[in-house]
Amino acid sequence: MRSLLSIFFGLVLASPLLAFPTQEQAIARATAYMATYPGSHLASILPTGSMFPTLDWDCIVVIVPVPYEQVKAKDIALILRLNDETKVLEQVLHRVRYVYSSGLLMQGDNALNPDPGVVTKDYYRGVVGFVAYFKVDAPKPLPAVPQKLRNPFPGQPHRSTEFTLLKEPPAQLAAMKK
16 A cells, blocks of 8 residues: 555646746757757648657757668658649648658558659658657547548557557547447
């Protein structure tokens, strides 16, 4: 019993350390990480839901300029992609599904199918080297197009995030699909 009480009080005392940082603290942590990688830069996430739950609008990421030839499957890469409707190049953060000699096949963690085509060196910008999550005071928006969450590499931890994604959607998303 005594050990359970000591664990409880230890958690109560440590809870401020376990809490999510503010956005300013997350940016400070990401900026400190950037100092170790010349040429890296910060990126924020739009709430499209394509990389949910790995990346969402409550995080700041550091893009590291890893050479194109060193990109591996499971990396999350920043790429440029032409928007068919607006004819404008957009920056997209998606996971590298496969590395082919012709380019990188990309797919969002919350997408059922890979992105069309492959990404060549000209459209590659870097990989996610660091993710800093922060507390958001406003409620999180649901992904724009809720889909069944799927791990493109079942049972394997992801290199960039060090955890295995959920195999089933949260209850809210499952209810929306019915």
